[in-house]
Amino acid sequence: MTRVLVTNDDGIDAPGIAALARAAVDAGLDVVVAAPAVQSSGASAAITAEREEGRTPVREVTVDGLDGVPAFAVSAQPAHIVLAAVVGWLDPVPDLVLSGINHGANTGRVVLHSGTVGAALTAGVHGVRALAVSLDVALHPDGSGGRHWDSATALLPEVLALLADLPEGTVLSLNAPDRPPSECGPLRHAALAPFGAVQTRVDSAASDHWQLQEVEGDGTPDPGTDTALLAAGHPTLTALSPVGEDAGVGLADRLGGNGDDGQR
Incomplete structure (x- = not known):
């Protein structure tokens, strides 16, 4: 069986990670769950962690509905967990990283800031295939809203089969509508929007502080x-590129040389 690490940025107790891990088990994968001990949304690809005598605390836990599946609450950001998993913490090293299911869509170029996506991109940098999964839960002041996790998990077999045929290090981002699977349109490839469905704005500011607020995006998306x-109403799938040099700006031509001789 394929060895898979399931993580997230909403924390080990979030219902989305339990739904994703159960779907991975149902797909016949060899699953280990490891996620931040606390909410870590917006962590991007940070590899920060708590330290106790130079060590990152790890606590074994049980995920709802997954008796017998190894699971760990880690005092670290999701990308830190992925990094540790692929450089020696887990043996064998995961063949695949699944990150999510995030409580909220991860769309547009602002996926840069998502801990869910950051974990997947960290896997990709190390040559491990990864899938970030997010559910388009509407924002509500009290945090309520429908949670049709099955609209995302129902797509997992199809997306995993597609990912398996793509090169090592490929990173995909899956967003699912928050509605029953029967009410979702077909899965569609999608380009990243300039901004996401949820946007951040300064709500108030003064000489000694500012306050940011997340709001639903306005205007008509491209x-x-x-x-x-x-x-x-369409689930969307987007291939994301991990960090790499941008040869298109012509910096080598401006500075002279291509850097292969170590001299200028």
């Missing part, structure tokens, strides 16, 4: 983007 297709 056709064909993940934000537009998701709003129309």
Whole structure:
């Protein structure tokens, strides 16, 4: 069986990670769950962690509905957990990283800030295939809202089969509408929107502070983007590129040389 690490940024107790891990088990994968001990949304690819005498605390836990599946609450950000898993913490090293299911869509170029996506991109940098999974839960002041996790998990076999045929290090981002699977449109490839479905704004500011607030995006999203297709009821799938050099800006031509001789 394929060895898979399931993580998230909403924390080990979040219902989304339990749903994703159960779906991975049902797909016949060899699952280990490891996620932040506390909410870590917005962590991006940070590898910060708590330290006790130079060591990162790890606590064995049980995930709801997954008796017998090894699971750990880690005092670290999700990308830190993935990094540890692929450089020696887990033996064997995971063949695949699943991150999510995030409570809220991860769309647009602002996926840069998502801990869910950051964990997947960290896997990709190390040559491990990864899938970030997010559910388009509407924002409500009290945190309520429908949670049709099955609209995401129902797509897992199809997406995993696709990912298995792609090169090592491939990172995909899956967003699912928060509605029953029968009410979702077909899975669509999507480009990243300039901004996400949820946007951050300064709510108040003074000389000694500011306050940020997350709000639903306004305006009409660009056709064909993940934000537009998701709003129309389509699950979306986008391939993301881990960090790499950008040769397109022509910096080597401006500075002279291509860096292969170690001299200028």
